[in-house]
Each structure stands twice: as C-alpha cells, then as structure tokens.
Amino acid sequence: MPGDHDQELRSELCTLVTYVGDTGDPRPLRELLTEADHDSTVGRAVVLQIECELEKWLSRGRDAAVSADVWAGLARRAAAMRLAPDDPAYLTIRMLHAQYVRRRGRPGDLELAVRLYRREWELRTQLFPADDCRISTAHANLALAIRERAAPGDLERALDMLEEETARRMRVHGSDRPFTWIAQLILAQTLIMRAEEAVDPDEVRAAALSAGEHSEAVLTGRRVRFGRSHHATLRAQLVHANALILLGRCADAVGLLGAHQRHDPSGTTSPGKSDLLLARALKNTEPLRALVHARHAVQRSIDPRRRKAAEQLVQELEVS
Amino acid sequence: MAYSVSRLNRTTTAHWWLSLEKSEGRERIYRALRDLLDAGAPAYTAKPTRPALNRQLGITSSSTFYHAINNSRFKEALGHSDFRALLDRSDAMATLVAEAKIWSYADHRQGWLNGLSRLPGGSVRCAVLSLVHVLSRWAVAEPGLATVYGFAAPHSAVQDLCTVLPCEITETRAGDLLAKVVTEARGPFGVSSGAVVDAVYDDLTEILHAPAAITGMVEGIRGRLRDLQAPLGSLSDAELDAALPTWVPREALRLLTEGA
Numbered sequence: 001m002p003g004d005h006d007q008e009l010r011s012e013l014c015t016l017v018t019y020v021g022d023t024g025d026p027r028p029l030r031e032l033l034t035e036a037d038h039d040s041t042v043g044r045a046v047v048l049q050i051e052c053e054l055e056k057w058l059s060r061g062r063d064a065a066v067s068a069d070v071w072a073g074l075a076r077r078a079a080a081m082r083l084a085p086d087d088p089a090y091l092t093i094r095m096l097h098a099q100y101v102r103r104r105g106r107p108g109d110l111e112l113a114v115r116l117y118r119r120e121w122e123l124r125t126q127l128f129p130a131d132d133c134r135i136s137t138a139h140a141n142l143a144l145a146i147r148e149r150a151a152p153g154d155l156e157r158a159l160d161m162l163e164e165e166t167a168r169r170m171r172v173h174g175s176d177r178p179f180t181w182i183a184q185l186i187l188a189q190t191l192i193m194r195a196e197e198a199v200d201p202d203e204v205r206a207a208a209l210s211a212g213e214h215s216e217a218v219l220t221g222r223r224v225r226f227g228r229s230h231h232a233t234l235r236a237q238l239v240h241a242n243a244l245i246l247l248g249r250c251a252d253a254v255g256l257l258g259a260h261q262r263h264d265p266s267g268t269t270s271p272g273k274s275d276l277l278l279a280r281a282l283k284n285t286e287p288l289r290a291l292v293h294a295r296h297a298v299q300r301s302i303d304p305r306r307r308k309a310a311e312q313l314v315q316e317l318e319v320s
Numbered sequence: 321m322a323y324s325v326s327r328l329n330r331t332t333t334a335h336w337w338l339s340l341e342k343s344e345g346r347e348r349i350y351r352a353l354r355d356l357l358d359a360g361a362p363a364y365t366a367k368p369t370r371p372a373l374n375r376q377l378g379i380t381s382s383s384t385f386y387h388a389i390n391n392s393r394f395k396e397a398l399g400h401s402d403f404r405a406l407l408d409r410s411d412a413m414a415t416l417v418a419e420a421k422i423w424s425y426a427d428h429r430q431g432w433l434n435g436l437s438r439l440p441g442g443s444v445r446c447a448v449l450s451l452v453h454v455l456s457r458w459a460v461a462e463p464g465l466a467t468v469y470g471f472a473a474p475h476s477a478v479q480d481l482c483t484v485l486p487c488e489i490t491e492t493r494a495g496d497l498l499a500k501v502v503t504e505a506r507g508p509f510g511v512s513s514g515a516v517v518d519a520v521y522d523d524l525t526e527i528l529h530a531p532a533a534i535t536g537m538v539e540g541i542r543g544r545l546r547d548l549q550a551p552l553g554s555l556s557d558a559e560l561d562a563a564l565p566t567w568v569p570r571e572a573l574r575l576l577t578e579g580a
Contacts, residue, residue, distance in 0.1 A: 003427070
C-alpha cells in the first residue's frame, strides 16, 4: 500500500542485492544499512534483512571465525525477534552460520557443521514442498559439510548426495540453469578430490575426466550467462583449471589461470587458490615461477588447510 | 540514450500517479478490489464485476465507482497508445483493475527507483534484472491483483522496462515479457528469484543482444569515453599503466577514446 516504508525498503534492498550479485560491490548495501539503522521508523526485521544481505558479502573476504560469530549473533537477534523459521532472513542466517562454522576450522567444527546443516535440511523438508529450491540448497550444503568432515566414507557419501542433487536439479530446472550449475560445480570439485585421493591410475583418470566434463559445462554456461569477469564464472574457472591439471593439461590450466588472475588480481574469488593451482601447474616445467606463486598462495590463503598445502609446496620447491 | 531515474519519472503512468489525488475514497475502492480478488485467488478466472465490488464496498449504487473512474483520468493520461486502445475496447472495470495494479505496485516501484538512484554505473542489465526481481516480489505479495487479467504486470512496470532498455520495444512486447515474469512468480518456483529470471532469460537475451540494443549501449558509454580523451592524452604510457586496472588494455582504451 502506498506509504508503506518497509515495503519500499525491501524493494530497494532487492534492487541493491541484484547489483551486488552482479558486481560483488557491497558499498550501496552498506549505505542503505547505515541509513535504515538510524531511522527509527524502519521495522527492525527489515534492518536485519539488510544486514544479512550485507554480511553475506562481507563474510567472503573475512576470517571465518569472525564471520561465524557475526552469524551466531544475527541468529540470536532473529530468535529474539521471534521470526518465523521460514522467514527469508532467518533461513539465510541459519545457513550461513553453519557455513562459517564449517570454514572456521577449530577442533570439532566440522562435526558441528554437519549437525547444523542436517538439522537445517530436515527442518526445511518439513517447511517446504518436495523439490523446493530451499531444500535443495540445504541438501547440497550438507553434502559439502560431510565432504569437509572427511571422516572415513565421507567422500563417497558426499559424492552420492551430490550426484543425486545434480540429477534432481537437471530434472527440475534443466541443465542450462544457474541453480543446476551450483550443485554441478560442487560435484566437480568433489570428483577432483576423489581423483586426488585415489591410488589406482584408472580411478584417478575416470574421476578427473568426469570432473572435467562437469566443470567445463559449468564454466561454458556461466561465461555465456554471466560474462567472463563475473565472480561465479571466476569460481568455475578455478575448478576447471584444477581438473585440467589432473588430466595433465597443464598448459591449458596455466592459460586459464592467467586469464583468471587478470580479472581477479587480488584473489577475492578464493584467496590463494589461483596461485596454488599455478604453482602446481608449473611445478615440473617452470619451478622458479612455481615457487613465486606458491609463496603468494601462502601469503594470501585464509583457509588454514590451503595455507598448509601451499607451505608444503614451497618446501618441496625450495628443496629442488 | 542511457536510462536515468528522471526519465523513469516522466512515463505517462508515473506522471499520472504523481498527479493523482490519493483520497481515502479511492484507497477504499482499490483496497476493496484487492480483497475481492484475493478471496478468489489463486485462480480468479472470472473478471471482477461491479456488483461484486459494490458488495465488497458495502454499497448498492455504482455511482461511487463511476465517479472514481472518471475522476482519475487514467486513460486520458495514457494518451495515444496500444494500452489506451485496449482499455477503450474493454469495460470500466478493466480500467479500475489497471489502476489498482499500479497502486499496489507503487511502493515496490519507489523502492526500485531509490535503489537505482543509489547505484553507480547505470548498468542496463542491472536495471532490467532488478526490475524483474522487484516485480516478482509484487506478484508474490499480491495473489489477486497479480493473477487477474492474464497475469498482466502493472502498466508502470511495463513502461519502466521500455524506458531502461537501450533500444525501442513496443509496450505490448514489454507487457508480454513481464506477464511471463508475473506468471512464473505466481507459480511453484516463484520464491526463487533465479527461477523467475530463467523463465524470461531467453526473451531478455533476444532483446539485449540484438544489434539495436548493442548500438544503444555503446552510445551510452560515448560520453564517458569522451571525458577520458583529454586526461588520457596528458599521460605517458607508463603513467597510464600505473593508473589503469589490470583488466584494461591500454592501447585499446586509447583507440576507443580517440574515436569517440
């Protein structure tokens, strides 16, 4: 109804979120939050929603432990406001809290993350009809959390769930849909991990080939749909480059990663990852250049496991 | 021509809405119509009727209804247009419904305009996609008004789409595209803004990738390129390399600005 200030704000938020999703630039959101926060006529639920959208973006480049605390705080506020469990902001908060607990990496966090995601998935199965996107999202995230927990059998479990999830999205939405590509890219990444763990060269090659097929489909789709410099395209580039390295196509990988770094020189897509992959791709052919990239990867990685992998690579290269 | 928020404020529907006297009586009629339609949702297949609306308003005479329609001068405001012709061929209720759609969309639209005003860059893609998202939210929030008359979008949204596009399209074509958005938003995947965009993605691509659109978008950056002519001319290659972000090829930029 005309004069509904909260409704106006939600629309403005929706507009700014479209912009941020396209450009990765959260500044207009920050501006909006500051204004809304100081305006006593604005409903606190709307302010919370704006804050959630902003925090979604800020969390990407920040220490995971800090982000986990932020999302836990937002969860407390949402509970205190007695938001309904299917409130869009509350759904986001619970999901992202679980995500940053997963990334935080303290002892017990990976197990906790799996529990949080499983609870969220079960809750959403109750709240929404079958095949609803929100259940789908929770299912894919649960698979990811199980994969990261890496207890015995987890990689297989995750692979099964992701194959199922990708197939579901292809059936419900189509193979040329961004929503399908999200699950497909996680599947590709998981197949890469299977390839890296496997000992039998046939298994390695089979997993790497499958990974490469999926990652190429996603990369091609995203390039056309979002453009070459879009953050989703950049993410697909990294996964595909990884698959190429496993398939022995290191020169192709280097080319792809070079283009990636031109569009994302500071590595905001995935801190340290492009340098780590370049170091691996160049290890055998140009070890000096590889060492430079490995050192960058150590400096830039936020994820502790990635930093460790980079440090190991530095050691290897320094010895040789 | 690049779109601007001030151009969006000059569409005939925007102008009409701005100058309309928003009396309590008019509000009551729109609200009654919305309630009537919501009660028939999700599948309000029959057109709303005057007697039904009178019952909803708790009155017996239709004079209030006619009075409201005549005073709003909506059709006059539209001027010569396909939409005006369409309304002329229909009954007074069709005009009232058109007005009510615009009325119910007004806050959503204002939020969209506020958002666009805040954004740097003037991206057409962003304006179009955010319009689709905002319109879907309206559709989800207004089961009756969104569904009635074949999921027609509020005509203000239709005119907005025509205004932000870098090339000419007819209001009819824009209307058809946005009706698809509304239909999808009222469907089982309506909550997912991604699914709604997917439903019209091919239509949008057809428009935005057409030569006329490309011409329009390129002309849209000409002014910015001209602005760069003098500054670029005064810098050496080395100074320029230091100033430019890594994704800009220096020589290509020089050529572009010189040609503009």
